[in-house]
Amino acid sequence: MAAYSFFSSTYISSPSPAPLRFPSPNRPSSSTLSLSRTFAHRNLHTACIVASLRPTAHANPSPTPEPADRKLLDSFVVLITSVALSVSIFVTDVDPAAAFVVTPSKKLQTDELATVRLFQENTPSVVYITNLASRQDAFTLDVLEVPQGSGSGFVWDKKGHVVTNYHVIRGASDLRVTLADQSTYDAKVVGFDQDKDVAVLRIDAPTDKLRPIPVGVSADLLVGQKVFAIGNPFGLDHTLTTGVISGLRREISSAATGRPIQDVIQTDAAINPGNSGGPLLDSSGNLIGINTAIYSPSGASSGVGFSIPVDTVGGIVDQLVQFGKVTRPILGIKFAPDQSVEQLGVSGVLVLDAPLNGPAGKAGLQSTKRDTYGRLVLGDIITSVNGKKVANGSDLYRILDQCKVGETVTVEVLRGDHVEKIPVVLEPKPDES
Structure with missing residues (x-):
């Protein structure tokens, strides 16, 4: 009787355990309230079980000897109470995370999610390029490959073509391309365009590792984009x-x-x-x-x-992949720096040299030279091509980029004190080694 009375009085009269409290400047977190309700529910459930098993108190408070079967009943009640308490603790459904998560994780904004997604989706297309140069050891005379530069690039297609800048690979004896998964491959130069600083490499990598970058359009771009x-x-x-x-x-x-x-x-x-x-x-x-x-x-x-x-x-990459070079028309001249022409007080491109085997030389453009007395004789000064004004070297290049190989252009030059118009047939630029 004393045993189950002790359990009954303990679980009914004792207050609920104090809830766990986490530092918070405002109010208890949802996890604290959830944990408090869980303990209260367990105590109430146990108290009801014990109260239902507790026998009614006798009218006579005087102690009387208890028979053996009453002691057996007391032991049985204690056992049942213990089992009920254990079951109520371990069976009650409590979210384990609710008791330990203090604050919910901070969510990203929409623009942040878009940036993260863009990086994750396009990173597999970006590669790391190492430029290796051959150097001879001064003591052992062994030829070693020494990294002399590095840069980036991106996968162009599933055939293993990689696009980068020409100045990244310039002067390299060997090239290595590292993909996003850190696998490295030796690269071969397919072709390059020095004038536009574009180069195309090729690596022999499995198709499933090559992720071509999606190609957009640059004609409709806007400032502020x-x-x-x-x-x-x-x-x-x-x-x-x-x-x-x-x-x-x-x-x-x-x-x-x-x-x-x-x-x-x-x-x-x-x-x-x-x-x-x-x-x-x-x-x-x-x-x-x-x-x-x-x-x-x-x-x-x-x-x-x-x-x-x-x-x-x-357009450059397509030509390099197909032909290994870019066919671009040239006049076949060497011209003076723009500052030198400005000092002469004229506007245009001064021809320093026009080789006879080049387009301009064949057409009769005159080079700058010295006479028998060592005096400098200026060559032709190009002032326009096909009616478009040429004020400097950039203007000349810009006009030629709009022309095609084999096209005949009209070059207007200032020769001495008079103007002449000379037809010139454009030829392709010689191959670079």
């Missing part, structure tokens, strides 16, 4: 930077030949050494340009980066 750059700046693996289009139809010079590249995209997305050759994407994840240069005295990003538009790149 969001853009995303993915690359490997300073050798860091797959870095994403964001920004907007700061300007359109910019012009930069090729790092290899100095020939101007027109319609370049200007962006404030951070572009650093190692980003060269990587893709510039729009908010839909489509390729709109190749990151190629930055304007910075220090060599690091200053918020002014430039990308070759994809409309220009597409």
